[in-house]
Amino acid sequence: MLQDTHGILIQQTENVQGARQIRFTNVQEIVATESILKAYIHEAIEVEKAGLEVNFKKNEEFIIPEELHNKFDEIPALKTAFEALTPGRQRAYILYFSQPKQSKTRESRVEKSMQKILDGKGLKD
Secondary structure (H helix, E strand, C coil): CCCCCCCCCEEECCCCCCEEEECCHHHHHHCCHHHHHEEEEEEEEHHHHHHCCCCCHHHHHHHCHHHHHHHHHHHHHHHHHHHHCCCCHHHHHHHHHHCCHHHHHHHHHHHHHHHHHHHHCCCCC
């Protein structure tokens, strides 16, 4: 992972764990930061050569919404099917189910996604 000594790297969204961006609004910003950008690129190359990797959060670290837990208790096959999904698919569902503020909406999302989970499909499949 880059050091970001100049504090110019931006996390895309709160759920993106590793990737960072540098955003520009005009060409002059690129020209003005040319030496910094070159230094970041060289550091990125060294990180890649060294084989360094980002320590991603494990799925166990994500909070499973109560509405999904309730469905797991109600339908054990759903829990089994969910656990059989790839970690990325599990994470996508957890994040999708966790987004709404209202329990009713979270519950609706779980209901609508149950068959896809039982079929072993991801959120976007």
